[in-house]
Amino acid sequence: MRASWRFPGGATGDIDVDLAKSKWGLPAIGIPACVVKHKEVPVAEKDGNVVLKEGQTHTIARTATYWNFVAPGIWHRIDVLDEHFVRGVNGKVVKKWTVKESKKAYAWDEKLKAEEGKVRVGEEYWSSYRYMLEEFVNKIKGKQGSGVWVDGQESINGMVIIDEAYEKCGLPLRPTSTFE
Numbered sequence: 001m002r003a004s005w006r007f008p009g010g011a012t013g014d015i016d017v018d019l020a021k022s023k024w025g026l027p028a029i030g031i032p033a034c035v036v037k038h039k040e041v042p043v044a045e046k047d048g049n050v051v052l053k054e055g056q057t058h059t060i061a062r063t064a065t066y067w068n069f070v071a072p073g074i075w076h077r078i079d080v081l082d083e084h085f086v087r088g089v090n091g092k093v094v095k096k097w098t099v100k101e102s103k104k105a106y107a108w109d110e111k112l113k114a115e116e117g118k119v120r121v122g123e124e125y126w127s128s129y130r131y132m133l134e135e136f137v138n139k140i141k142g143k144q145g146s147g148v149w150v151d152g153q154e155s156i157n158g159m160v161i162i163d164e165a166y167e168k169c170g171l172p173l174r175p176t177s178t179f180e
Contacts, residue, residue: 003165010039015165031075034066040085055089069128078103 021028040061061083068076086095138145
């Protein structure tokens, strides 16, 4: 199954799932990834190192790929691809280049040391599900936590997206809970 979603603000999200994938007759496991493509946005002149001719514009389109969010203790990273475009008066691209950067999600210690009063939460081997559970516990106990929280409506919106993908694929919807 392949599906794409367009989000408010112009970003798109893609999913590519194959539970029957095989290689050489054996089950094949791919590395899970979440890819978000942002729409092209203007770059402020002061933010760019590009000298523009009169009438030209500089824009950037960012794609962020979060690799192996399911088992980050084994291996994971975030790839950021920035595509730069310089367009002429007519809107045609006169120059294009890309900047690639890979970030490790566990390389936050140095950044946190610079921010007074902040400490790293969790361990490098924790899965994304463990972090979600910790945030849930913090919320229930009234603790600050990381400050990253997905509220009820955002969760419902996510489930609606999943249901829409099921419907488009001709699959039955998952049962709805009767719990209130």
